[in-house]
Amino acid sequence: MGRQNVVMSEFYCTQCGNKGLPVWRRAGKEREAGHLKKLFCLKCGRETNHAECKESTHYQFSDFKIEFEYGNFTEEGLRKQKYGELRSDINDGRAEKIKTLGDDRSTRIRKELLDT
Ligand SMILES: [Zn+2]
Numbered sequence: 001m002g003r004q005n006v007v008m009s010e011f012y013c014t015q016c017g018n019k020g021l022p023v024w025r026r027a028g029k030e031r032e033a034g035h036l037k038k039l040f041c042l043k044c045g046r047e048t049n050h051a052e053c054k055e056s057t058h059y060q061f062s063d064f065k066i067e068f069e070y071g072n073f074t075e076e077g078l079r080k081q082k083y084g085e086l087r088s089d090i091n092d093g094r095a096e097k098i099k100t101l102g103d104d105r106s107t108r109i110r111k112e113l114l115d116t
Contacts, residue, residue: 007026007027010061013043013049014077016043031052033060036077038050048077049077063083069097
């Protein structure tokens with residue numbers, strides 16, 4: 001048989017936006033994109049919730065970026081509101097951007113994706 005079908009998940013810290021180590025999961029055994037997982041963040045120096053992002057799903061890095069920038073995560077790393085609700089608030093002009101993840105960072109991440 002051919003190569004095993006694996007899916008790469010990326011994890012981003014809900015507190016600082018730092019990218020954690022990626023995790024490879026066998027297709028079919030993966031968790032739902034966007035789910036929150038406790039991982040050690042090197043930048044924060046402690047365990048924090050990380051959001052799981054997967055390319056070609058309904059929750060990718062661009063989605064995490066929106067949640068992060070609109071401050072949708074509490075200090076405990078939980079969502080203040082569901083992502084879908086946040087999106088409709090943004091569409092209706094009821095949400096405000098409060099932080100930014102630098103552009104250099106998303107450029108770098110895009111580059112990392114192209115390199116692999
Ligand atoms: Zn962090």
